[in-house]
Amino acid sequence: MPKILMKGAEAIGEAAIRAGCLSYFGYPITPQSEVGEYMSRRLPEVGGVFVQAESEVAASQMIYGAAGAGVRVMTTTSSPGYSLMAEAMSYIAASELPAVVVNIVRGGPGLGGILPSQGDYFQAVKGGGHGDYRCLVLAPATVQEFVECVMKAFPLAEKYLNPVLLIGDGMLAQMMEPVDFDAVKTAPQLDVEGWATTGCKDRPRNVVECLWLDPQLCEDFNFELIEKYKRMTAEDCYFEEYLLDDEPEMVVVAYGTTSRIVRTAIEELRKDGYKLGMLRPITLFPFPFERLRALSDAPYMKAVSVVEMSQGQMLEDVRWAIRDQYPVGFFCRMGGIVPSPEEVIDFLKKEFVTRGLKGAKS
Amino acid sequence: MKTIFDRPESMTKIESHYCPGCTHGVAHRMVAEIVDEMGIRGKTVGIAPVGCSVLIYKYMDTDMQSAAHGRAPAVATGVKRVRPDLCVYTYQGDGDLASIGMGEIVHAANRGEKITVVFINNAVYGMTGGQMAPTSMPGQKTTTSPKGRDIELCGSPIRMAELLSTLKTPSYVVRASLHSPAHIVSSKKALRQAFKYQLAGTCFSFVELLSICPTNWGFTPVQSNKWLKDTMLPYYPLGVFKTPEDK
Ligand SMILES: Cc1ncc(C[n+]2csc(CCOP(=O)(O)OP(=O)(O)O)c2C)c(N)n1
Ligand code: SF4
Ligand SMILES: [Mg+2]
Numbered sequence: 001m002p003k004i005l006m007k008g009a010e011a012i013g014e015a016a017i018r019a020g021c022l023s024y025f026g027y028p029i030t031p032q033s034e035v036g037e038y039m040s041r042r043l044p045e046v047g048g049v050f051v052q053a054e055s056e057v058a059a060s061q062m063i064y065g066a067a068g069a070g071v072r073v074m075t076t077t078s079s080p081g082y083s084l085m086a087e088a089m090s091y092i093a094a095s096e097l098p099a100v101v102v103n104i105v106r107g108g109p110g111l112g113g114i115l116p117s118q119g120d121y122f123q124a125v126k127g128g129g130h131g132d133y134r135c136l137v138l139a140p141a142t143v144q145e146f147v148e149c150v151m152k153a154f155p156l157a158e159k160y161l162n163p164v165l166l167i168g169d170g171m172l173a174q175m176m177e178p179v180d181f182d183a184v185k186t187a188p189q190l191d192v193e194g195w196a197t198t199g200c201k202d203r204p205r206n207v208v209e210c211l212w213l214d215p216q217l218c219e220d221f222n223f224e225l226i227e228k229y230k231r232m233t234a235e236d237c238y239f240e241e242y243l244l245d246d247e248p249e250m251v252v253v254a255y256g257t258t259s260r261i262v263r264t265a266i267e268e269l270r271k272d273g274y275k276l277g278m279l280r281p282i283t284l285f286p287f288p289f290e291r292l293r294a295l296s297d298a299p300y301m302k303a304v305s306v307v308e309m310s311q312g313q314m315l316e317d318v319r320w321a322i323r324d325q326y327p328v329g330f331f332c333r334m335g336g337i338v339p340s341p342e343e344v345i346d347f348l349k350k351e352f353v354t355r356g357l358k359g360a361k362s
Numbered sequence: 363m364k365t366i367f368d369r370p371e372s373m374t375k376i377e378s379h380y381c382p383g384c385t386h387g388v389a390h391r392m393v394a395e396i397v398d399e400m401g402i403r404g405k406t407v408g409i410a411p412v413g414c415s416v417l418i419y420k421y422m423d424t425d426m427q428s429a430a431h432g433r434a435p436a437v438a439t440g441v442k443r444v445r446p447d448l449c450v451y452t453y454q455g456d457g458d459l460a461s462i463g464m465g466e467i468v469h470a471a472n473r474g475e476k477i478t479v480v481f482i483n484n485a486v487y488g489m490t491g492g493q494m495a496p497t498s499m500p501g502q503k504t505t506t507s508p509k510g511r512d513i514e515l516c517g518s519p520i521r522m523a524e525l526l527s528t529l530k531t532p533s534y535v536v537r538a539s540l541h542s543p544a545h546i547v548s549s550k551k552a553l554r555q556a557f558k559y560q561l562a563g564t565c566f567s568f569v570e571l572l573s574i575c576p577t578n579w580g581f582t583p584v585q586s587n588k589w590l591k592d593t594m595l596p597y598y599p600l601g602v603f604k605t606p607e608d609k
Contacts, residue, residue, distance in 0.1 A: 023444045049443045053436070054469035061433040061466070065440025068427045069407070073444070087430050095428075197425035197441060199448055201404025207419050209410070209428035 003178035008143045008168070009034035011179050012076065012102060013042060015150035019186040021072040021100065022048030025062035027055055027081060030114045031170035032104035035076040056081035060088030060101070067097040068208040070196025072154050072189060076102040079120050080111060082128070089163055090129030093225075094210035096195075098157030100150070101135075102166045104173045107336035115336025116169035116257055121313035124167050125285045132222055134229050135165040136236065137284040139255045143177035148184045149282075155187040156236060160228055161195075167284070169309075171257045171338065233286035241291075243270065243277035247300035249357045250276040252348065253292065253318050254307045255284060257338060262307050265344040273360045274352060284314070289321045296322040303355040305329035307344055309337075329354070370394035372403045374423045383583025385540040385573040386415050389482060392550045393453070394422060396557055406449045407441055409434040413455035414488040414575075432463025435470035438477045449560060451478040456497040457487045460520050464496075467526070471566050474531040478556045479566075481522060484573040485594060492578030496520045499593050504578070519597065523570045527603035532565045535604040539572035539595065541587040552602075565606040572598055 006014070013035045016024070024039040036052065043050040049066075053059035059075050066073040077085060082103040092099050105120045107113035124137050136156055140146040146168060153164040192198065195206050212218035242263060244251060254262040259280045266276055279295060281288050296304055304322055306315045306329070315330050322328065329351040333339040352359035369375065372394040380387050397406050406424040410416055412431035419426035429437040434452035442450040459467050459481050470477065486504055487493040494504040494511055497519045501510040511519075523537040534556055538549035549571055556567035572594050574586035581589060 023440075025440065051439065051443060051473075054465055057433070058436040058439075058466055058469065061430065061436035062440035062443075064429075064433075065409070065427060065437035066444045067440075068437070069441045069445050069448070071444045073440070088433075091430050197407045197427050197448075198445065199405035199407065200423075200425045205423055205425050207426045207428075209419050209426070211416065211428065 003180045005176050006143065006179050007034060007176050008146060008173040010038045011143050011147050012150055012173070013038035015147040015181065016074045016100070017042060017046060017048070018181050019072065019151040019154045020189060021074050021154060022046060023066050023071055023073045024049070024075065025051045025053050025059045025066070025073070026075045026077065027053050027059045029078045029081045031106060032076050032078050032102070032173045034173070035102070056084035057087065060085035063099045063101070064088050064092050064095070064097065067092065067099040068095065068197050070192030070198055074100040074102070076104065078104045079106050079108050082120060082123065086129035089135065090131050090133060091210055092163045093133035093135065094131065095208050096161040097163070097208065098154070098161055099163050100153045100157055100166070101163060102150070102168070105167055105169050107334070113336040114170060116171045116309060116338050117334065117336055118169070118256060118258065118309040118313070119334065120167065121284065121310055124165055125287070133225060134285050135163045136160060136232055138164065138166045139282060139284050140166065140168060140172070141256050141259050141280065143172060143175065144179050144183065146172055147179050147181060151184040151186045158190045160232060162228065167256065169257050229286070236283065237286040237288055238282035239288040239291060240280040240282060241277065242266065242280060244279065244295065246275070248275040248277045249300065250303040250305060250348070250351065251295050251301060252276060252278045252305045252307060253281070253314065254278060255281050255314065258307050258309055261339055261341050261344055264341040265348060268341065268345055269348060274348070276348065287317050287321070289317070292318065292321040293323070296325065302357050303329060303351060305331070305348060305351050307331045307339060307347070309333055309339070370398045372397040372406070372423050374421055376420050378421055379417060380414065381577045383574065383576045383586065384414070385484070386482060388540050388546060389480060389571055389573065390418060390421055392546070392553055393451070393480060396550070396554050397424065400557060400561065402449050402561070405447060406451070409438045409441070409450065409452040411452065411454040411458040413458045415453055415455060415482065416489070418453050432458050432461070433466055434458070434463065435466040435475070435477070435479065439470055439473070439475050442475060442477050446476070449557065451480060451557070453480045454482065455488065456481070456483045456485065456495045460496040460522050471526045471533055471568065472529050472531050474533065474566050476560055476563055477566060478560045479568045480553065481568065481570040482573045483522070483570055483598070484575040485519070486575050486578045488575045488578055499597065521598060523568065523603045526568055532606040532608070533604055534559045534565055534567040534606060536568070536602045537570040537572070537598060537600050539590065539600055541572065541574065541590040559606065
């Protein structure tokens with residue numbers, strides 16, 4: 001199929017449908033209400049289910065119910081709404097259900113703003129709801145990649161019986177870019193007979209729950225989760241390396257929208273002879289710790305920088321990855337302000353000076 | 363020999379954790395009997411609440427999902443919408459349904475979800491140790507209203523059946539009671555009708571069952587039944603509040 005020009009939010013909806021997700025429950029919130037609008041129009045055409053819930057609390061509990069009943073299901077929201085989904089996310093993770101959730105992150109805290117931000121990184125990556133759990137978190141950087149990530153999210157959720165969270169921002173959701181839905185073939189849904197509440201005719205009953213009154217059983221389950229997350233790290237950690245194979249002096253770590261600006265900045269700096277590249281995590285959990293550690297340990301690598309639209313949330317993971325061996329340069333814009341390529345270039349040039357690197361002289 | 367009384371097929375052989383005299387067990391049994399009678403064990407999914415009946419998913423021998431506190435009607439919506447051929451019911455206490463879950467129940471009813479809600483009104487938070495519920499009676503002493511419920515500060519008890527019956531969406535809304543054998547018989551009738559409406563795809567159905575919590579009321583079961591009759595019945599009238607045929 002030829003590429004078609006599509007708005008990010010609508011492409012997210014269409015990608016889900018193409019992935020065999022025929023049920024969507026959501027509550028409107030800028031800057032992603034167009035996903036729900038699109039689904040309300042499209043799902044009835046393909047015999048699917050669309051429900052506008054009374055709140056994000058309810059929407060997320062509806063996807064818990066639908067996922068428990070063994071169908072592919074998705075909801076989408078933006079930051080304040082995702083906070084309201086924290087309860088359900090914890091229950092979905094604890095009941096080991098496959099569900100896909102998209103958070104189009106906006107400026108915060110509080111009601112914040114509606115423009116792009118990466119301020120929900122901790123909430124996305126470190127848990128978000130109560131208890132010890134993780135979502136598998138995907139952070140695409142283009143509308144095309146968003147489509148591919150949505151389509152991969154369903155089989156991933158089913159592989160791990162775990163919620164998959166995609167994070168993006170208003171830039172990705174609102175802009176139009178060419179997309180090709182045939183770039184990914186979605187795997188067929190795995191068998192749900194063993195756990196889904198489809199009615200217990202001709203089989204033992206299935207129960208979806210997450211209560212362990214015996215602390216030993218609860219701890220056992222927590223150990224199982226640790227194993228699951230280790231498997232995710234081993235088998236499904238994704239990242240992109242940009243200009244990292246000619247022994248650069250600096251690696252910049254950035255994801256999502258920010259990575260696009262960093263890419264432009266690196267292109268410009270390369271023209272002036274600066275040797276630097278980018279590591280772009282595509283999964284934020286599992287985070288590419290090992291790759292980053294190996295890069296920072298390489299004899300030629302002299303500096304690591306982070307550019308982020310938050311106060312320095314991913315920065316903490318980067319510092320952990322390189323074991324704080326040397327200071328990490330950090331630049332951020334927040335509250336809905338996307339850094340310009342010029343200010344990122346300025347920052348990176350200064351970093352070359354501060355860290356005593358060769359920079360343009362090389 | 364003819365068996366005249368046995369455990370319903372839709373109940374597991376697990377001993378329940380309920381206090382002596384608690385009516386949760388009676389309500390569970392009635393639901394299971396109806397599931398048996400209608401022959402729908404293989405297509406029934408119950409949604410458990412958070413409250414004393416949180417473990418209902420262990421007692422019912424059907425597919426079950428547990429819900430977060432108050433969210434059962436949203437979870438049921440998710441199940442029923444994607445699998446409309448299933449029979450989906452929620453079983454919820456008064457704290458669960460009328461306090462933290464007020465939003466979910468009102469909107470599920472208003473959307474006309476084809477689910478059945480079994481609402482156990484025992485005028486108290488049983489599980490957490492007897493705190494005031496939105497349904498506690500004026501003057502009722504609880505662990506968080508030690509001098510009795512003050513309606514100036516806490517408002518009057520919420521009548522859920524009346525409240526839901528004001529919604530324009532067609533539904534079946536009924537209140538019955540579990541304080542005497544005769545009332546239990548009419549409760550079961552109401553429940554059966556509620557499940558019938560669901561199976562016919564007619565409407566949302568809601569059965570409020572006035573119940574007792576001897577442990578937290580601080581009475582014997584017999585005294586509790588009397589307290590229900592004397593105190594709750596005048597405030598919570600029994601009967602059918604709405605049928606789908608109502609204009
Ligand atoms: C979000 C949340 N808040 C509070 C609780 C604690 N809690 C458990 S059960 C309950 C009240 C249950 O009362 P009710 O619904 O009336 O059920 P009963 O035990 O009386 O049958 C509360 C407040 C919880 N589990 N989750
Ligand atoms: S505390 Fe009350 S509601 Fe809970 S089991 Fe005991 S009697 Fe029943
Ligand atoms: Mg109660």
